[in-house]
Amino acid sequence: MASETNANAQTIQAAQTTVPAVHVSQLVKRYGDMVALDYFDLDVQQGEIFGLLGPNGSGKTTAINCILALLTYDKGTIRVFGEPMTPTSYALKRRIGIVPQNVAVFNELTVTENIDYFCSLYVPKKADRAPLVEEAIEFAGLQDFRKFRPGKLSGGLLRRLNIACGIAHKPDLIFFDEPTVAVDPQSRNAILEGIQKLNKAGATVIYTSHYMEEVEQICDRILIMDHGRHLALGTADELKAMIDTGERITIETLDLTDETLAAVRALAFVIEASYDGRELDVRCRRGEHNLVDLIGVLRTSGANIGHLTSRPPSLNDVFLELTGKALRD
Structure with a gap:
């Protein structure tokens, strides 16, 4: 595991000597009097899995739609692989794959027909598409469901089909927006492993999720944003x-x-302490003797102490302190 982490870090470091996969500088987007993006900055290096996190209404979707040239914006610069991104940047758009949060497939088409259709948006010749469609089917583990229509698939298989449609044309940059919402643990693991496999094959990934454990598991760096602003950037530990x-x-x-x-x-x-009649839950500031001092107060009061756990800060704690709310709020 350590050797894989070191190798990935070296890959990202090498990529940093080239142009970023995505460069966003001082981006401003307004909807009337509301500022959706407030001089927002973002740099995603080639070869990394980049987590973009923010509570609902933070500007994530607006930022992504601006990067994809689906929205106009008021000020700022967007470059993808070193080139300006515009609505007519068709060569750049062919290098991008999108896996949206809401499953976007045709109910009238089979699994194979859906993947072939979305691949045809980038690869016009059917002979060229055929091996790509087959590879996407195998990648998503849909070999036994080729002739199924979406209505016959489970939630997890439907999510896999959604991914296969977004990556069949072998994009260099892939946006995953909440790809594991409402799927079973087995499908979630398969999706996360698939994203890591795509990354190891050379794709740069921008990943959004409300599941902090997923972000911590697969993302090399994470940017937290709120109110359209860049709040913090780094690895999970940083x-x-x-x-x-x-x-x-x-x-x-x-x-x-x-x-x-x-x-x-x-x-x-003590930052916060709550008691539900069974468990005392205490959120602490950094300190060397927190646990000893807390137990001392309980013992002095004569309270009986049962099972005890202490865990380090989580990404959700980071979120709570930086934004004043949990990610799912």
Whole structure:
């Protein structure tokens, strides 16, 4: 695992000596009086899986649609593989694949016909498409469902078909927008492994998701945005190191009094403490003796202590501190 991580880091470092896959500078997009993108910056290096995160209404979709030249914008610069991106940049658009959040396939067509149709938007000759369609079917694990129509597929298989339609033409840059929404764990794992396989084959990936564990699992770097602005950028570990939030401590106790809970909340390192009658949940600032000091307060009060867990800050903690809300809000 470490050798793979090092190899991927070296690949990204090498890519940084070339032009970025996507370069967005000082992008402004307004809808009347509302500012959707507020001098937004973004650089995605060739060869990386890049996570783009933000709560609903943060500007993610607007930014992506501007990058794809599906929206006009008021100010700023967008370049894809070093070239200006415009509505008529057809050569650039052939190098891009899009897997939208909402499944976009034709119910009247079979699996094979759907993939062939979307591939035909980029590859006009059927003889050239045939091997690409076959490869996409095998990549998505749809060999046994070639003649099925979408209505006969499970949610997970439908998501796989959506991906196959978006990547059949072998794009160099792929946008994945919430590709694992409402799928079973097995299909989710298959989708994530497929994205990593595409990346290892040379594709640059821009990935959005509301599942933090997915982002942490597959993304090389992550950008957090809100209110149309770039808030923070780095690896998952780098982002966690940027915030004041430290560990989260959970302690089973059945006899915590209001006075003891108030004493816990009064501790200097406590950001937030809640008690549901069974578990005390404490979000802490960074500190070396948080757990010892917390247990000391509980013991002094005579509260019984059961199972105890302490975990380091998560990406959701980063999100909460930077944006004031959880990602799913």
